Amino acid sequence: xGGSPRDVAQRVLDAAGDLSDILASTEIAGPGFxxxxxxxAFIEAQLSATAADERLGVRAAERPGRVAIDxxxxxxxxxxxxxxxxxxVIGDSVARLVQFAGHTVIRANHLGAWGTxxxxxxxxxxxxxxxxxxxxxGVGDLDGFYKEARRKFDASEDFKTRSRERVVALQGGDAExxxxxxxxxxxxxxxxxxxYGRLGVLLTDDDLMGESAYNDMLDDVIHRLGAAGxxxxxxxxxxxxxxxxxxxxxxxxxxxxxxxxxGYGYAATDLATVIDRVERSHVTAMLYVVxxxxxxxxxxxxxxxxxxxxIDDGVKFDHVAFGSVLGxxxxxLKSRSGESVKLIALLDEAVERAATAIAEKNPEMxxxxxxxxxxxxGIGAVKYADLxxxxxxxxxxxxxxxxxxxxxxxxxxxxAHARICSIFRRAGVDRASVRAARPALGDxxxxxxxxxxxxxxxxxxxxxxxxxxxxxxxxxxxLASDFTSFYEHCPVLKADDAVRASRLLLCDTTxxxxxxxxxxxxxxxxxxx
RNA sequence: GCUCACGUAGCUCAGCGGAUAGAGCACUUGCCUCCGGAGCAAGGGGUCGCAGGUUCAAGUCCUGCCGUGAGCGCCA
Numbered sequence: 353x354g355g356s357p358r359d360v361a362q363r364v365l366d367a368a369g370d371l372s373d374i375l376a377s378t379e380i381a382g383p384g385f386x387x388x389x390x391x392x393a394f395i396e397a398q399l400s401a402t403a404a405d406e407r408l409g410v411r412a413a414e415r416p417g418r419v420a421i422d423x424x425x426x427x428x429x430x431x432x433x434x435x436x437x438x439x440x441v442i443g444d445s446v447a448r449l450v451q452f453a454g455h456t457v458i459r460a461n462h463l464g465a466w467g468t469x470x471x472x473x474x475x476x477x478x479x480x481x482x483x484x485x486x487x488x489x490g491v492g493d494l495d496g497f498y499k500e501a502r503r504k505f506d507a508s509e510d511f512k513t514r515s516r517e518r519v520v521a522l523q524g525g526d527a528e529x530x531x532x533x534x535x536x537x538x539x540x541x542x543x544x545x546x547x548y549g550r551l552g553v554l555l556t557d558d559d560l561m562g563e564s565a566y567n568d569m570l571d572d573v574i575h576r577l578g579a580a581g582x583x584x585x586x587x588x589x590x591x592x593x594x595x596x597x598x599x600x601x602x603x604x605x606x607x608x609x610x611x612x613x614x615g616y617g618y619a620a621t622d623l624a625t626v627i628d629r630v631e632r633s634h635v636t637a638m639l640y641v642v643x644x645x646x647x648x649x650x651x652x653x654x655x656x657x658x659x660x661x662x663i664d665d666g667v668k669f670d671h672v673a674f675g676s677v678l679g680x681x682x683x684x685l686k687s688r689s690g691e692s693v694k695l696i697a698l699l700d701e702a703v704e705r706a707a708t709a710i711a712e713k714n715p716e717m718x719x720x721x722x723x724x725x726x727x728x729x730g731i732g733a734v735k736y737a738d739l740x741x742x743x744x745x746x747x748x749x750x751x752x753x754x755x756x757x758x759x760x761x762x763x764x765x766x767x768a769h770a771r772i773c774s775i776f777r778r779a780g781v782d783r784a785s786v787r788a789a790r791p792a793l794g795d796x797x798x799x800x801x802x803x804x805x806x807x808x809x810x811x812x813x814x815x816x817x818x819x820x821x822x823x824x825x826x827x828x829x830x831l832a833s834d835f836t837s838f839y840e841h842c843p844v845l846k847a848d849d850a851v852r853a854s855r856l857l858l859c860d861t862t863x864x865x866x867x868x869x870x871x872x873x874x875x876x877x878x879x880x881x
Numbered sequence: 882g883c884u885c886a887c888g889u890a891g892c893u894c895a896g897c898g899g900a901u902a903g904a905g906c907a908c909u910u911g912c913c914u915c916c917g918g919a920g921c922a923a924g925g926g927g928u929c930g931c932a933g934g935u936u937c938a939a940g941u942c943c944u945g946c947c948g949u950g951a952g953c954g955c956c957a
Contacts, residue, residue, distance in 0.1 A: 611955040757919040759905035840921045
């Protein structure tokens, strides 16, 4: 371009022409930065438009698509533990974000319900007796039952053989085997729904898309791969060698589609799932909210699917990966006895801790109301702790920090929201009635808050783009900080009529953005706490 | 061994190739005749793991090394 950076900056400003209806001033700073200062009138007009908008200024996707989001995916006949927390919480937030953007979301809870372990579970169930087994499982002792089956599997060759044969029978559609299998599925589903209800996620029975659902397609996967010339036999197994994958010895790494014993592994169901989503659901994108350790497996699924021509360049395939939940010792979170922490126990503790905190800080609140709010605060705290950091990193689980009312936590955001509700209660003013008020931004905190509110759209899209809910968290925390600063320095109810109306508008819009933002994270915003 | 991710204040974490790297906790100091002090205002605290490279400009991109964690054929 020629000229010094400052000269270039000046030429840019000259070329931009008259922007006085938008900008109050411009300046060239430092080595050539152009600083633009918005005119108050422009911000005020934008704020009015935001307040009048149901979507609070958030744009919808230009080309709505159909997005399958694979998340949660607990294992039938096994307890949900902290390992399932992240997939469920992050996946649910991503689902909400994608849906808010205007896409059709296909929530897919890919239940682990079809693996080799079902052979041993069913055989153990037969050994124990159906009625007795149902009793055990009914009281929720899923882990105990599983462990006993596992123990027998490891200890007895005979049991191991029976288990493997049972898997083949299951996948072959044997009616009696399927009947026994359904006992596990139905008992487990009741238990999963209890957790989902507690957690407040969107998943319902309609979203269950277990591995079993693809059973009828597994032979077809083999046929298609064979027809495409991709299938090879290796050590008795049917495999595909996608390019670019190597094992320990630097030899090509196969994806095993059908095992040597004739059974199908998870690769087969994952491939069948891809076919199903493209051909039956006509998706434009597939998201897998699955832990980072499975990166290679998912890369292979994508590679094979693209080699086979099942998905073309127009269909996105993204691994929304996340790190592990660690204890204070920086190791994978375990209970005192060294076992994985049960999710239900963790959620109960969160609510209990929140209830204690509320009782202490707000003793006037009636017990039933407190119980209701404690769920929102406790569950919100757990979810927010999971969502507020970059998902790819491991994070350290810390009760004290996540339930703190200071800092980047759910309770702090919820508190900001509750305070605003309190203002309207005290004033006896209807929230919706202030939305047509004319904004007047005289104080720098009012201006800062207004500017922040106008950035909600950008925050949502930043979070969407890359599927990073923590970007929305950071925004909401900044919003709460801007609001509390405003609240501290700009009296609302005591101000003169025009200023008061403008400030009530700021309050209402802040509460709406906060509530909407928290909802996109799957977190509730109580009106009192 | 190969591959991937991560390494930013004492701790927990943000940080879109751009200006003097930011929060919270902890520590220090102010602020309650005032809408919820579960708060606000401010201060101290950093060779952004190390070394090269690309660039007008690197915490950010590339390469190598070090450290940590994970994955690497018939579990899912």
